[in-house]
Amino acid sequence: MRIVRTPSNKVEGPISDYHVLTYADSGFGPLPHYTKRRVPRDQVEEIVSRINQRDEAATFFPLALSAVPRKVIWDKLHWSELRAHLADFLQVNARAFGARRILIDLQSPHGTAHVMEALRGAVEDVPPVCVEEIVVVTAAEGVDEQPQLSRRQRDASVIAAIAKDHEARAAEAEIRMRRTRQHGSA
Known part of the structure; x- marks a missing residue:
């Protein structure tokens, strides 16, 4: 078999x-x-x-x-x-x-x-x-076997990307604030 x-x-x-x-x-x-x-x-x-x-x-x-x-x-x-x-x-x-x-x-x-x-x-x-x-x-030949993301999944990944970007910008702002404080106290 x-x-x-x-x-x-x-x-x-x-x-x-x-x-x-x-x-x-x-x-x-x-x-x-x-x-x-x-x-x-x-x-x-x-x-x-x-x-x-x-x-x-x-x-x-x-x-x-x-x-x-x-x-x-x-x-x-x-x-x-x-x-x-x-x-x-x-x-x-x-x-x-x-x-x-x-x-x-x-x-x-x-x-x-x-x-x-x-x-x-x-x-x-x-x-x-x-x-x-x-x-x-x-899946039929010529058809992508990866499933298409649902609208909810697409929205969730966009929201996650925005949140990650926001966190990165907040971290960069925090670093700039620390540098500014260090240069101001020196």
């Missing part, structure tokens, strides 16, 4: 060749791409809500499409939970689907480095018996 990282615009073969794992976010995550024209929107919303409220992964059975709770992707502190979800996913695949190829699309604005660490751990915990290849989707 091999694990490869592939840009989203370079995934080989049709999606139907894979058991897909993504995360439960029907707005900005990759899930809508995989459910489009295959699962009614209201059903997607219901399953997404259930997954995130219960903190449990679910499968869009009979589709070979599964999703983990959004928090295990968006908060890197939950990587051990992600590892457990990935191990469960591998077991479900072996029992119910028997897919030889798995596509893991957990792209988010928060990066995917912790996903690879969790996946390696899950494969150690539950060696996939029937899987020949696990493809981990990365």
Whole structure:
């Protein structure tokens, strides 16, 4: 079995060749791409809500499409939970689907480095018996993988830079005042 990282615009073969794992976010995550024209929107919303409220992964059975709770992707502190979800996913695949190829699309604005660490751990915990290849989707080629800063993050960094500049000017003023006092007392 091999694990490869592939840009989203370079995934080989049709999606139907894979058991897909993504995360439960029907707005900005990759899930809508995989459910489009295959699962009614209201059903997607219901399953997404259930997954995130219960903190449990679910499968869009009979589709070979599964999703983990959004928090295990968006908060890197939950990587051990992600590892457990990935191990469960591998077991479900072996029992119910028997897919030889798995596509893991957990792209988010928060990066995917912790996903690879969790996946390696899950494969150690539950060696996939029937899987020949696990493809981990990365940002499309030509797309900057670094997430764009939110307005709040940009504002915070501007404020921090202004504060640092203010502190530097205050320190310079203090040095000038000391020099002036020293020259005046001499």
